[in-house]
Amino acid sequence: MLQKKKINHYKHGTWYGKPYHFFGDYLYHTFNAKILKLSINANLGCPNRDGTVGSSGCIFCYEGSASPTATGTMSIHQQMQAAVDGFNRGMYSPRYIAYFQAFTNTYATVDVLKRLYDTALAFPNVVGLMIGTRPDCLPDDVLDLIASYKNENFELWLEIGMQSMHDKSLQFLQRGHTHAQTMDAITRASKRGIPVCVHIILGIPGESWDDMMSTAIEISRLPVQGVKIHHLHVIKNTPLEALYTNDKVPLLSFKQYVSYVCDFIERLRGDIVIHRLLGDQPKDMLIAPAWGLHKGTVLKAIEDELLWRGTYQGFLCDSY
Numbered sequence: 369m370l371q372k373k374k375i376n377h378y379k380h381g382t383w384y385g386k387p388y389h390f391f392g393d394y395l396y397h398t399f400n401a402k403i404l405k406l407s408i409n410a411n412l413g414c415p416n417r418d419g420t421v422g423s424s425g426c427i428f429c430y431e432g433s434a435s436p437t438a439t440g441t442m443s444i445h446q447q448m449q450a451a452v453d454g455f456n457r458g459m460y461s462p463r464y465i466a467y468f469q470a471f472t473n474t475y476a477t478v479d480v481l482k483r484l485y486d487t488a489l490a491f492p493n494v495v496g497l498m499i500g501t502r503p504d505c506l507p508d509d510v511l512d513l514i515a516s517y518k519n520e521n522f523e524l525w526l527e528i529g530m531q532s533m534h535d536k537s538l539q540f541l542q543r544g545h546t547h548a549q550t551m552d553a554i555t556r557a558s559k560r561g562i563p564v565c566v567h568i569i570l571g572i573p574g575e576s577w578d579d580m581m582s583t584a585i586e587i588s589r590l591p592v593q594g595v596k597i598h599h600l601h602v603i604k605n606t607p608l609e610a611l612y613t614n615d616k617v618p619l620l621s622f623k624q625y626v627s628y629v630c631d632f633i634e635r636l637r638g639d640i641v642i643h644r645l646l647g648d649q650p651k652d653m654l655i656a657p658a659w660g661l662h663k664g665t666v667l668k669a670i671e672d673e674l675l676w677r678g679t680y681q682g683f684l685c686d687s688y
Contacts, residue, residue: 386671387680388633391594391643395523399495402462403523406451406491408444409470410484415505416472421544427607428541428569428600430653444484448491465496465523474501474510482513489517496523498565503528503553504545515560525594526557530566533586534579537572542607551590558591565594565643570628571620572600580628584635588685595640597632598647599625602655609655622659626669630677633670638682645670 384393395403416422442450448466455462466488474481489497497517506528517524530550531541538546550566557564566587570580587595599620602612611617620628629645636642646666654660674680 382680387674388671389638389641389681391641394641398523399463403465403495404452404455404462405465405467405498406448406494407467407469408447408488410444410468410473412471412473412475412484414472415475415502416542416544421504422542424542424607426542426544427611428603430603430606444487445491448488461493463493463495464491465498466491466494467498467500469498469500472501472505473499474505474514478509478513481510485513485517495521496525498523498525498527500527501529502543502545503530503550506553506557508556511557511560511562514557515562518561524563525565526562527565527567527594527596528553528557530583530587531569532572532575532579533583534575537575537579540572540574541569554590554592563593564591565596565641566590566592567596567598569598569600570625570632573617577628577631581631581635584632585685587640588635588637592640594643595636596644597629597642598644599657599660601647601649601657601660603649604653604655612655619657622657622666622669625659626666626673629670630673630679633674633681634679634684636681637685638680640681642681 383389384397386393414425417425448464452464466485468484468488476484485497485499488494499514506526514524514526528550529543530547531543532538533547533550535546554564554566568583568587600608600617602608602617602619608617612619625646633642646663647660648663649660651661659666
């Protein structure tokens with residue numbers, strides 16, 4: 369069995385040479401092995417689509433799923449094997465995290481969820497479980513189930529779509545939940561020792577720089593262990609596409625996004641693991657901005673900007 373190492377990832381404003389605490393480095397140095405995520409579509413649907421809280425979904429969500437590349441037409445094992453076959457593994461022997469990504473992956477009874485999660489964990493060389501969901505779909509019995517998977521040699525993450533701390537922004541995004549519900553879900557998960565990663569979006573129309581930074585400060589105050597930072601981007605076949613086509617959605621420029629992300633990172637607690645620094649969509653699905661297709665360029669620009677500033681994650685965070 370692969371053993372997780374209990375090590376200090378932070379030293380003098382850098383994490384393995386980076387000015388921020390990056391998830392990929394965290395995984396590699398924790399397991400001393402390459403860890404890859406295998407995306408799964410469990411066909412669980414979403415209360416923001418079936419009429420429970422809404423019928424059209426979030427404004428940015430592709431009508432097929434939260435992940436256009438995920439497919440629910442195959443079994444969980446088949447999806448995971450297809451993902452493995454698609455990786456160029458080279459000479460190393462990777463381990464895997466089963467990633468329930470598409471739609472709302474706690475939107476079922478405990479018995480159904482346990483069967484789905486257990487099926488994924490039975491796949492060879494799986495050392496972790498990631499579950500993406502909404503804050504209004506985490507009743508106590510589901511959180512108890514997720515907590516049952518905790519193990520010191522196992523990587524467990526509950527991903528919660530926070531997006532912003534501002535209810536006006538959640539309304540624009542047609543999320544169908546409030547920030548109070550997000551805080552409640554995070555608090556109850558934390559009480560069970562479940563590591564939480566929140567998703568946030570920078571560049572939501574109507575949000576000022578102060579609004580975005582207040583979300584960073586809020587995350588640092590909450591019992592959160594990880595964050596995924598996305599830029600607002602326009603995907604085909606989404607409600608956002610219609611607004612963008614009618615010039616009703618201003619998008620951040622490349623330079624603006626790099627600057628805002630660095631400002632955001634400076635206000636995040638240094639122990640928070642950054643899972644992602646921009647959204648990621650296939651070229652044939654993306655409408656705008658085009659710079660979002662150049663992931664490596666964006667990541668290098670963010671790191672270069674922090675190095676130029678002489679700052680790092682947590683530099684302006686009072687609680688770290």
